[in-house]
Amino acid sequence: MTIFSNSRTLQAHDRARRGFLGTGLALGTAGLIMWPEARLLAQQVGDFIEGAPMPDIAPIQLSKHVWTIFAADGFPTQENHGMMSNVTFVVTSAGVVVLDSGSSVQIGRMAIRMIKKVTPLPVIAVFNTHVHGDHWLGNHAFAEAYGEQLPIHALAGTMKEIQGYEGSLWRSLMERWTNQATAGTKVVPPNTEVKHGQTMQFGDITLKLHFYGKAHTSADLCVQVVQDKVTAVGDIAMANRIANIDDGSYPGTFKYFKELAVAAGDQLWLPGHGEARHDLLETYGKFLAGIWEPCLQAIKDGKSEAQAKVMVLADPRVASRATTMQGFDSNIGKYTSLAYLEAEKEAF
Ligand SMILES: [Zn+2]
Numbered sequence: 001m002t003i004f005s006n007s008r009t010l011q012a013h014d015r016a017r018r019g020f021l022g023t024g025l026a027l028g029t030a031g032l033i034m035w036p037e038a039r040l041l042a043q044q045v046g047d048f049i050e051g052a053p054m055p056d057i058a059p060i061q062l063s064k065h066v067w068t069i070f071a072a073d074g075f076p077t078q079e080n081h082g083m084m085s086n087v088t089f090v091v092t093s094a095g096v097v098v099l100d101s102g103s104s105v106q107i108g109r110m111a112i113r114m115i116k117k118v119t120p121l122p123v124i125a126v127f128n129t130h131v132h133g134d135h136w137l138g139n140h141a142f143a144e145a146y147g148e149q150l151p152i153h154a155l156a157g158t159m160k161e162i163q164g165y166e167g168s169l170w171r172s173l174m175e176r177w178t179n180q181a182t183a184g185t186k187v188v189p190p191n192t193e194v195k196h197g198q199t200m201q202f203g204d205i206t207l208k209l210h211f212y213g214k215a216h217t218s219a220d221l222c223v224q225v226v227q228d229k230v231t232a233v234g235d236i237a238m239a240n241r242i243a244n245i246d247d248g249s250y251p252g253t254f255k256y257f258k259e260l261a262v263a264a265g266d267q268l269w270l271p272g273h274g275e276a277r278h279d280l281l282e283t284y285g286k287f288l289a290g291i292w293e294p295c296l297q298a299i300k301d302g303k304s305e306a307q308a309k310v311m312v313l314a315d316p317r318v319a320s321r322a323t324t325m326q327g328f329d330s331n332i333g334k335y336t337s338l339a340y341l342e343a344e345k346e347a348f
Helices: 007-021 029-046 105-118 139-146 156-163 165-177 250-264 280-300 305-314 328-347
Strands: 066-069 087-092 095-099 123-127 152-155 192-194 199-202 205-210 222-225 230-234 268-271
Touching (some): 105 139, 152 156, 156 165, 205 250
Antiparallel strands (some): 066 087
C-alpha cells in the first residue's frame, strides 16, 4: 500500500505533522520523498513486531460513574508511548462506555486493564469524539477484547474520514512521532453513526450527544453524561494546551461553546487534553478570543499579519497563558496566521 500516493495526502500529512511538531523538527522535501519507502519497510516489520506495552496509569474518578485515565503530556513522544489524550470511561449498570480510546492498541489495552480494576462489567460501547488519531487509534484494543461487533460510535463526518485516508495517515504519524512505540496498531474505524440531539440509554445512565458545527474539526462530538453532569468535549476546548485549529474555525468554536453551554447547562467539562473544569469553556474561549479579536481588528484597520501577531501576543488574554500553556511557543504563530486568514474571509 502506498500511503502518500497523491498530493492531497502529502499536504494533509504535512499539515498534521506540523500541527504537532511545529517547524523545529520539520523534514525537508527530501525527507518527504524518502518517506514512502521507509514507511513500507516499517509496515512490513510491524507485521511481526509490536511496540512495548503501555505502563499502567491509575484511573481517576471524576463523578459517581465517570473515570478518566489522565494523559500528563500534551504531545506524543517515544517516552510517553503516544499517551497524550485522556481515555474516559463511564461505568453504567449495563456495562462500560468508553469516551475516546487513546492513541494506540497498547494504550487501549492498558485502559482495559484499568477498567477491570474498577468493575468486572464488560465494555459495551465506545465513542470517538473526532478524527484525530490520539482519540481513536485505541479502538483496536477494544475490538480485540470485546469483538468486532462492539459498537464504536462517531458522527458521520468522523466515520468517513477515519475509514478514508485520514485513518491510515494518523496511524503512520503516531508511529513516527513515537518512534514505533505504537507499532502494531491497526485502524479500526467507528462502525455506528450518531447524530446531534440523540440520547442513548446504557443501563442507569443516559448519554446526550451534541454537535454544533465546525469547531476544532468539521465534526466534533460532545458526550454529556446526564446523571453526573459531566460532558466530554473532545478537543473543542483544552485545559492547558493550545489546540490544533488547522482543521477548525475560530468563530465556529465560539458558536459551538455558546450553543453547547445553553443546551447542557452547568457541567464538569472534560477535555481530551488536560483536567476537567467547570469554567473550561470560559477560560479556553477567552484565550481563543485573545487570538481572534485582535486579528479581526487588524483586518478592519488594514494592518498586516505581522502587525496582527504583535497585537495577539500583547493581548492579556493570550499573554497570561504564554509561559504555562503546553505547545504555546511552537504553535501560536501558526494559529495566529490561521485566525488572520479566517478573519480576512469573515470581514469581506
Ligand atoms: Zn484533536
